Amino acid sequence: MAEFFLELFSEEIPARMQAKAAEDLARLLGEALADLQPRGFQTFTTPRRLAIAVQVQAAVEARSSSERGPRANAPEQALAGFLRKHGADRADLREEAGFWVLDRVSPAIAAPTLIAEALPALLRRFPWPKSMRWGGTSLFTWVRPLRRIVCLFDGQVVPFSLHDGDDDGHGLVASNLTEGHRFLAPGAFAVASLADWQAGLRGRRVIVDVAERRQLVAEGVAAVAAAAGFTVVDDPGLVDEVTGLVEWPVPLLGKIDDRFMDLPAEVMQVSMRVNQRYFALRTADGKAAPAFAFIANVPGTDGGAAIIAGNERVLSARFADARHFWDLDRKATLESRVAALDAITFHAKLGSQGERVRRIASLASTVAGLVGADAAHAARAATLAKADLTTGMVGEFPELQGVMGRYYAAHDGEAAAVADAVQAHYLPKGPSDPVPQGRVAIAVALADKLDTLAGFFGIGEKPSGSGDPYALRRAALGIIRIIREHGLRLSLRAMIAAAGQGADVEELLGFLLERLRVQLRTEGARHDVLNAVLGAGLDDDLVRLLARSDAVAGLLGTEDGANLLAAYRRAANILRIEEKKDGPHDGAVDAGLLQAAEEQALAAALDGVAPQVSAALGDEDFAVAMSHMARLRAPLDAFFEAIQVNAEDAALRQNRLRLLARVRTVMNDVADFSKIDG
Amino acid sequence: MSMSTTVPSFQELILRLHAFWARQGCVILQPYDVEMGAGTFHPATTLRALGPKPWAAAYVQPSRRPSDGRYGENPNRLQHYYQYQVIMKPSPADAQALLLESYREIGLDPLLHDFRFVEDDWESPTLGAWGLGWEVWCDGMEVGQFTYFQQVGGIATDLPSFEMTYGLERLAMYVQNVERVYDLDFNGRGVKYGDVFLRAEQEYSAHNFERADTVMLMRHFEDAERECASLLAGDKQLALPAYDQCIKASHLFNLLDARGVISVTERASYIGRVRTLAKACCEAWLAGER
Numbered sequence: 001m002a003e004f005f006l007e008l009f010s011e012e013i014p015a016r017m018q019a020k021a022a023e024d025l026a027r028l029l030g031e032a033l034a035d036l037q038p039r040g041f042q043t044f045t046t047p048r049r050l051a052i053a054v055q056v057q058a059a060v061e062a063r064s065s066s067e068r069g070p071r072a073n074a075p076e077q078a079l080a081g082f083l084r085k086h087g088a089d090r091a092d093l094r095e096e097a098g099f100w101v102l103d104r105v106s107p108a109i110a111a112p113t114l115i116a117e118a119l120p121a122l123l124r125r126f127p128w129p130k131s132m133r134w135g136g137t138s139l140f141t142w143v144r145p146l147r148r149i150v151c152l153f154d155g156q157v158v159p160f161s162l163h164d165g166d167d168d169g170h171g172l173v174a175s176n177l178t179e180g181h182r183f184l185a186p187g188a189f190a191v192a193s194l195a196d197w198q199a200g201l202r203g204r205r206v207i208v209d210v211a212e213r214r215q216l217v218a219e220g221v222a223a224v225a226a227a228a229g230f231t232v233v234d235d236p237g238l239v240d241e242v243t244g245l246v247e248w249p250v251p252l253l254g255k256i257d258d259r260f261m262d263l264p265a266e267v268m269q270v271s272m273r274v275n276q277r278y279f280a281l282r283t284a285d286g287k288a289a290p291a292f293a294f295i296a297n298v299p300g301t302d303g304g305a306a307i308i309a310g311n312e313r314v315l316s317a318r319f320a321d322a323r324h325f326w327d328l329d330r331k332a333t334l335e336s337r338v339a340a341l342d343a344i345t346f347h348a349k350l351g352s353q354g355e356r357v358r359r360i361a362s363l364a365s366t367v368a369g370l371v372g373a374d375a376a377h378a379a380r381a382a383t384l385a386k387a388d389l390t391t392g393m394v395g396e397f398p399e400l401q402g403v404m405g406r407y408y409a410a411h412d413g414e415a416a417a418v419a420d421a422v423q424a425h426y427l428p429k430g431p432s433d434p435v436p437q438g439r440v441a442i443a444v445a446l447a448d449k450l451d452t453l454a455g456f457f458g459i460g461e462k463p464s465g466s467g468d469p470y471a472l473r474r475a476a477l478g479i480i481r482i483i484r485e486h487g488l489r490l491s492l493r494a495m496i497a498a499a500g501q502g503a504d505v506e507e508l509l510g511f512l513l514e515r516l517r518v519q520l521r522t523e524g525a526r527h528d529v530l531n532a533v534l535g536a537g538l539d540d541d542l543v544r545l546l547a548r549s550d551a552v553a554g555l556l557g558t559e560d561g562a563n564l565l566a567a568y569r570r571a572a573n574i575l576r577i578e579e580k581k582d583g584p585h586d587g588a589v590d591a592g593l594l595q596a597a598e599e600q601a602l603a604a605a606l607d608g609v610a611p612q613v614s615a616a617l618g619d620e621d622f623a624v625a626m627s628h629m630a631r632l633r634a635p636l637d638a639f640f641e642a643i644q645v646n647a648e649d650a651a652l653r654q655n656r657l658r659l660l661a662r663v664r665t666v667m668n669d670v671a672d673f674s675k676i677d678g
Numbered sequence: 679m680s681m682s683t684t685v686p687s688f689q690e691l692i693l694r695l696h697a698f699w700a701r702q703g704c705v706i707l708q709p710y711d712v713e714m715g716a717g718t719f720h721p722a723t724t725l726r727a728l729g730p731k732p733w734a735a736a737y738v739q740p741s742r743r744p745s746d747g748r749y750g751e752n753p754n755r756l757q758h759y760y761q762y763q764v765i766m767k768p769s770p771a772d773a774q775a776l777l778l779e780s781y782r783e784i785g786l787d788p789l790l791h792d793f794r795f796v797e798d799d800w801e802s803p804t805l806g807a808w809g810l811g812w813e814v815w816c817d818g819m820e821v822g823q824f825t826y827f828q829q830v831g832g833i834a835t836d837l838p839s840f841e842m843t844y845g846l847e848r849l850a851m852y853v854q855n856v857e858r859v860y861d862l863d864f865n866g867r868g869v870k871y872g873d874v875f876l877r878a879e880q881e882y883s884a885h886n887f888e889r890a891d892t893v894m895l896m897r898h899f900e901d902a903e904r905e906c907a908s909l910l911a912g913d914k915q916l917a918l919p920a921y922d923q924c925i926k927a928s929h930l931f932n933l934l935d936a937r938g939v940i941s942v943t944e945r946a947s948y949i950g951r952v953r954t955l956a957k958a959c960c961e962a963w964l965a966g967e968r
Contacts, residue, residue, distance in 0.1 A: 011774060012812060014797035047795075130799070132810040133838045134769050134826050144810065145826070147771075183788045245794060276818050294818070296792040307792045310817025310852070317754060317819075324752070343941060 002154040007051040009148035015244025018045040032118040035060040044208040053194040062108040069100035116160040180204025206247040220251030221293040230281040230289040246297040260319040325392035337387040364447035373439035381421035449475040454499035476515040492540040531675040551622030560630040567636040571660040585657035593655040598642040605635040687866035699736035707737035717763030729967035744936035747883030753858040762844040769840035806832040831960025902927040917962035924955040
């Protein structure tokens with residue numbers, strides 16, 4: 001094995017594209033060099049380079065193979081077709097045992113030859129999300145201008161160029177030259193191997209390993225924060241991004257001017273993160289700290305003082321803007337902003353945000369009654385819920401929608417439950433997000449999501465495959481989580497019907513139940529149990545469905561349950577076969593025709609169990625229903641042991657089939673046990 | 679490389695940039711005499727970015743953003759400000775290095791400060807133009823926008839240009855360490871930016887938000903639109919005069935927008951109308967270049 005090393009040195013690659021580019025490079029090289037049996041891929045990215053090292057065979061060995069062609073006496077066209085297919089001449093063929101045979105020899109290919117042939121094409125079709133032209137007329141595109149290519153096999157340059165016919169490929173030719181840090185170590189230098197490249201760049205102030213740089217970033221900001229007595233607000237996404245913005249991370253700490261410390265903590269954090277890529281800090285008691293941490297790409301010839309001073313000034317200007325919005329926004333009440341929502345389009349076919357808010361308010365007061373919320377508060381919160389979209393702050397930072405609404409509602413003197421709901425009605429925004437807690441917030445959150453679902457289903461915009469542009473799956477899952485986590489007793493059908501907008505109630509219910517099924521499957525529920533419980537779509541009360549599903553799963557886990565299921569299946573099979581002949585057999589059992597003790601015992605058990613199961617189901621006590629039902633197991637087993645169902649006597653046979661049908665009915669009241677796998 | 683250590687006044691900063699980019703072979707132009715929202719609208723950028731002929735120019739362009747008016751009360755928002763614009767076609771291989779050198783010229787040393795190229799995809803819906811590049815950051819502040827033009831007027835560029843835009847007031851505030859734009863040292867001899875522009879900001883803010891006659895503006899928009907189309911009709915297309923009308927239409931739209939008389943849906947339609955004009959002008963320009 002020998003080392004193959006490739007570095008693509010360019011102008012600054014957007015941080016968010018670097019990781020995917022490294023994956024793509026490894027995948028494409030793995031394919032292109034497959035014949036060299038590549039092993040041990042190592043990838044590296046910095047803002048200015050994308051690199052990979054891999055162990056490969058020194059050559060693809062020579063191979064010979066024989067291809068049997070048509071029969072020697074086959075028509076001429078068959079032979080011509082064979083030659084065309086293999087690009088061979090008649091003279092290349094020999095005859096063997098009545099067939100034409102083509103001997104093919106592929107010569108050995110040295111690794112550098114294969115690499116030099118494969119790379120130009122690989123680079124030309126490299127899948128950047130967006131790539132660009134630069135310089136002259138070359139049509140070779142890259143994410144930003146590509147400036148150098150280092151390509152080494154076993155320490156030697158693998159020569160290739162991007163020249164292609166009339167296209168000069170920007171004059172790019174593989175070499176052994178790369179560059180160090182843009183400012184700290186400018187200029188080109190030669191490298192001979194991966195290790196040499198890594199060490200050479202480290203000496204020239206470039207850390208090429210992403211994990212190492214990431215650690216330097218994370219530990220660096222933590223250390224400067226700790227030195228000032230603060231902790232860093234956890235933000236792995238920001239650490240990743242910053243890692244992709246620097247080659248030589250230098251952690252620094254800046255101060256926040258006291259005059260901004262009364263801004264909402266969320267506003268400060270978003271402004272720092274989105275505009276400046278700064279890390280927000282907390283004091284020991286969890287409050288916003290009057291300082292921020294950030295990563296520079298150079299240490300600064302004055303030890304960083306100018307860099308810190310500059311960043312502090314920039315942040316002051318940002319906070320001054322935020323303060324401007326914060327002060328201006330509070331001059332108008334949220335209520336006074338509601339009218340402006342009529343001018344904001346929600347969706348061309350679903351009208352304005354104003355119309356949407358009126359629908360949600362009406363729906364929220366309906367839902368409020370079902371979830372124990374104050375209906376007037378719910379309607380009020382829903383009315384105000386989107387009004388912050390017209391504020392300057394949310395215009396500047398859309399991610400603060402809801403958050404600002406709560407602050408402004410509180411400032412206006414709205415009830416606390418209303419203000420909380422204005423923020424919390426967006427929850428949960430993702431699988432790791434909490435659900436809203438207050439009753440008013442729950443009502444508005446459900447109404448908001450139901451309105452969205454009903455609206456888009458009503459205009460036929462349903463999610464398909466991977467396409468879900470309006471995040472309807474997330475809305476559905478949000479509804480499911482809110483209902484589950486709060487144990488809310490609701491008829492989804494009634495709620496969907498109340499949401500209106502022309503949505504097909506059964507279709508939307510089916511969509512919600514499907515999301516529930518997917519969610520429960522990921523939690524490890526048995527698919528057959530879910531089919532048995534959800535299949536028919538008869539129940540639209542999620543809490544009851546879940547209790548039922550848990551009870552069925554619990555029953556099946558016991559020995560009684562497993563045996564009962566076997567007996568149920570036997571009964572169902574017999575019924576299926578016999579009902580095809582002369583069914584159905586669902587009439588009342590004739591007690592007078594019960595001859596054997598086992599028949600009488602089963603009928604008695606059914607008489608005892610059926611009303612108890614039914615009562616327990618009425619009480620929604622599924623565990624109790626199951627335990628009653630489990631009592632059928634022994635008489636049913638005994639019945640099958642002793643009784644010939646298909647008796648000679650037609651009346652006896654019918655009566656026994658009716659007895660089994662009754663077993664099936666009682667059990668199917670609990671769940672469709674025919675869906676359970678044996 | 680020369681680095682000037684003295685802190686430049688506002689006008690000195692412009693002179694240094696002129697001297698620097700002139701040394702790089704740029705034609706130093708004067709501002710275009712039609713109101714526009716950004717230096718990119720100058721025909722020396724929009725039109726010259728198209729076609730096969732090399733081109734390099736630098737100029738200051740007064741830029742008008744009517745809705746950014748703050749009656750002179752905001753420390754850094756203006757409805758009229760200056761952009762310094764550089765365009766080089768084809769983009770030189772050392773564009774980034776040139777740019778950094780230009781910052782040294784005005785007193786920003788990249789070893790003392792933290793310079794960064796942060797992803798920024800530039801797009802102008804009204805010009806039907808886009809490009810890839812970066813915001814240039816100095817100590818966390820955006821001190822310029824660097825773009826490799828890929829398309830203008832809906833037409834792919836023959837030779838991609840390098841375009842650099844410096845926001846002069848913001849840059850000067852940084853270099854001079856000034857918190858309020860009106861406190862900028864304009865000439866190094868006691869004249870402040872506010873002495874030159876404060877009254878204009880107050881009056882134009884009132885004009886943009888309160889006084890401009892919207893019926894007249896709409897009429898002028900339609901006039902400009904009609905005139906643009908008529909100058910492009912027939913055999914003898916007048917690309918440059920037509921393009922003036924396109925810029926005028928764009929500025930009239932910005933004024934109408936500031937007056938708050940354009941609804942969300944109308945907005946998109948106005949932008950589309952200006953884009954149609956820009957596209958037609960670009961096509962006419964290109965036809966004359968080939």
